[in-house]
Amino acid sequence: MSVMKRMSMIFKSKANKALDRMEDPRETLDYSYQRQLEMLQKVRRGVADVATSRKRLELQIQQLERQHDKLTEQGRKALQVGREDLAREALQRRAGLDTQLADLRTQYENLQSEEEKLTLASQRLQAKVDAFRTRKETIKATYTAAEAQTKINEAFAGISEEMGDVGLAIQRAEEKTENMKARAGAIDELLASGALEDFSGPRDDIQAELDRMGATAGVELELERMKAELGQGPAPKQLDPGAPQGQAQAEQAPQQQAAPQQPPAQGPWPQQPGGAQ
Amino acid sequence: MIVRIMGEGQLDVSSADLASLQELDGAVEAAIEAGDEPAFRSALHALLDNVRAVGKPLPADSLEPSELILPPADSDMDEVRKMLGDEGLIPD
Numbered sequence: 001m002s003v004m005k006r007m008s009m010i011f012k013s014k015a016n017k018a019l020d021r022m023e024d025p026r027e028t029l030d031y032s033y034q035r036q037l038e039m040l041q042k043v044r045r046g047v048a049d050v051a052t053s054r055k056r057l058e059l060q061i062q063q064l065e066r067q068h069d070k071l072t073e074q075g076r077k078a079l080q081v082g083r084e085d086l087a088r089e090a091l092q093r094r095a096g097l098d099t100q101l102a103d104l105r106t107q108y109e110n111l112q113s114e115e116e117k118l119t120l121a122s123q124r125l126q127a128k129v130d131a132f133r134t135r136k137e138t139i140k141a142t143y144t145a146a147e148a149q150t151k152i153n154e155a156f157a158g159i160s161e162e163m164g165d166v167g168l169a170i171q172r173a174e175e176k177t178e179n180m181k182a183r184a185g186a187i188d189e190l191l192a193s194g195a196l197e198d199f200s201g202p203r204d205d206i207q208a209e210l211d212r213m214g215a216t217a218g219v220e221l222e223l224e225r226m227k228a229e230l231g232q233g234p235a236p237k238q239l240d241p242g243a244p245q246g247q248a249q250a251e252q253a254p255q256q257q258a259a260p261q262q263p264p265a266q267g268p269w270p271q272q273p274g275g276a277q
Numbered sequence: 278m279i280v281r282i283m284g285e286g287q288l289d290v291s292s293a294d295l296a297s298l299q300e301l302d303g304a305v306e307a308a309i310e311a312g313d314e315p316a317f318r319s320a321l322h323a324l325l326d327n328v329r330a331v332g333k334p335l336p337a338d339s340l341e342p343s344e345l346i347l348p349p350a351d352s353d354m355d356e357v358r359k360m361l362g363d364e365g366l367i368p369d
Contacts (some may be wrong), residue, residue: 003305004280004298004345006361011346117284124286127337135340158340161281169284172349 015160025152026143029136032156036129039163043122046170050118053177054111056184061104064187068097074206081213090206100187107180114173121166132159279335280328281343282350288332298345301327309354309361317354325350 071094078086135155278295281287290298301324308317325347335341348357 003309003357003361004302004347007346007348008281008343010360012342015342120286121284124337128340131338131340154342155340157342161342161346165281165283169349 011161011164012157014164015157026140028156029139029152032159033129033133033136036125036132036159036163039166040122040125040129043118043125043166043170046173047115047118047122050111050115050173050177053180053184054108054115057104057108057111057180060184060187061101061108064097064101064104068094068101071097071206074210077210078206081210083209083213086206086209093206103183104187107183110176111180114176117169118173121169125162125166128159128162278345279341279343280332280345280347282325282328282347284349286337287335287339287341287343288328289335290328290332294327294331297327297331298324309358312354314354317357321348321352321357322350 071090075087075090075094078084078090132155135151139151139155278290278292279287280290280298301320304320305317305324308314308320328347348360352360
């Protein structure tokens, strides 16, 4: 037995080292039990920590999804008012968000699975610690050095192996969580610096341009209407934002996009032509 | 024989099923020696799947030490190499 055997030897040697340090086995049992309780606390903190990071990622995903929808809507509106350049800009920015969102969702799933693993490990360790406490009290009550040694060795080896396993799970979860925190922090910074626009923040340049055009279009429409009333021209055609034609145009827009004719927006991610979902 | 899959728990595997495990374990070791990550991953997953299929999970409150211990399903080759090293990855 190669890999399997060698790994079990590593666990056993660690347990044996701890047992070799024993003077009075009863003291060792109590000390070991204290360490188990500490480990349980550590696991619970680990679960809470992972859950907090997961929640943070969840909020960031929601924030980016709102921004994604907003850029889609802006692209549609821009097309409706005949500004294909603005629509392309919005879709390019959205493509950057697509990459970011896919990455965040993957991280979210990883954290979720880490959280489930730790929760199960915590339950398993709790059951083992309870069993150890019972065993420990029995051994102490019926203590005779020779007899106790074998029983202690068994219980001790079992619990220290479990603690080693759970300890490793915690270590791995901490590493993953730290990595996630760093990435989540980076997104917070991008939001703070305005490189990623916060949905609840000030209006962006695409929106400002659309609003300006909307206002101009409103004036023009009013003028046309007045002219029609005065018999100076035909009645104006009202732009309907929800018109199916506009919808269809917007839906086709991503496929119609060739390579961008202007430099892409200064964004934090590699830009892709079109707006792949 | 009791086998632990790290991060998952312990299973009781009958000695009759041990031969197939040894073969798969050999494939894991060969992949590590060859430094072949894809082969390592597929061999490790095959080994773990086999243990899960033939093993009977031990109750959570059992205090039995395992005779065989397997790395977690999501480990990579370097991580397992370190585990098998002198220091090991298992915290004290």
